[in-house]
Amino acid sequence: MADSTDxxxxxxxPRVTAPYCRRVPGDAGDVVLLGVVHDHPASVGRVxxxxxxxxxxTLALELPSAAVPLYRAYASRATxxxxxxxxxxxxxxxxxxxxxVAGIDAPSLSFFRRLATRLVADRVSPGTARRVLESVxxxxxxALSYRLAATLSNxxxxxxxxxxxxxxxxxxxxxxxxxxxxxxxxxxxVRALLRATEGxxxxxxxxxxxxxxxxxxxxxxxxxxxxxxxxxxxxxxIEDALAGC
Numbered sequence: 001m002a003d004s005t006d007x008x009x010x011x012x013x014p015r016v017t018a019p020y021c022r023r024v025p026g027d028a029g030d031v032v033l034l035g036v037v038h039d040h041p042a043s044v045g046r047v048x049x050x051x052x053x054x055x056x057x058t059l060a061l062e063l064p065s066a067a068v069p070l071y072r073a074y075a076s077r078a079t080x081x082x083x084x085x086x087x088x089x090x091x092x093x094x095x096x097x098x099x100x101v102a103g104i105d106a107p108s109l110s111f112f113r114r115l116a117t118r119l120v121a122d123r124v125s126p127g128t129a130r131r132v133l134e135s136v137x138x139x140x141x142x143a144l145s146y147r148l149a150a151t152l153s154n155x156x157x158x159x160x161x162x163x164x165x166x167x168x169x170x171x172x173x174x175x176x177x178x179x180x181x182x183x184x185x186x187x188x189x190v191r192a193l194l195r196a197t198e199g200x201x202x203x204x205x206x207x208x209x210x211x212x213x214x215x216x217x218x219x220x221x222x223x224x225x226x227x228x229x230x231x232x233x234x235x236x237x238i239e240d241a242l243a244g245c
Contacts, residue, residue, distance in 0.1 A: 035232035042179035057224030131201035
């Protein structure tokens with residue numbers, strides 16, 4: 001979209017480019033989609049750069065609602081460079097804005113309803129249904145671990161992390177162009193791997209997640225501008241749906 005290119009060009013930052021930064025205009029509010037790679041320095045820099053200059057009404061994160069309190073706790077420990085020591089791009093986004101924060105990812109009641117409806121309508125095999133439900137069960141357990149970790153982080157001085165930070169051959173102190181180049185190479189490699197290994201159960205789960213995130217973003221932008229931080233793999237379908245394509 002030309003509008004996305006124009007918006008990204010405002011920032012003169014190699015980490016903020018149209019492939020990773022999409023602006024979708026709306027009647028009441030625009031949605032700025034920021035594609036990220038979890039914990040990658042370029043992705044952290046991207047959300048910080050955009051949110052330093054663009055203040056939305058709502059910050060929407062690809063997190064379950066149960067995880068938001070934990071990432072708020074992480075964000076509260078941001079250092080002088082406004083980058084929290086843990087939580088990657090999600091906690092960095094919260095630390096960079098005063099906007100209200102919404103978790104838009106599964107699991108949620110709407111996700112379970114939509115997924116069950118689709119599995120029944122498509123008459124999927126018992127094996128596929130079992131694999132889909134197993135993957136959803138894993139996501140639900142992860143969301144509960146986030147909620148528990150948030151409770152512990154809020155009542156103790158210890159930063160509780162339910163997952164390990166990902167290390168890349170790229171650092172936060174590297175120049176932005178070096179970060180951007182490394183991130184592009186990483187994304188290309190991951191996409192090639194996913195094309196070779198993606199199965200039917202993952203497709204059902206991810207397409208249902210995307211449909212729920214799209215519905216939530218449509219609702220949120222009625223109240224004004226939204227910045228949504230989502231995985232790079234979700235950018236195209238979310239942008240197309242919000243733009244009415």
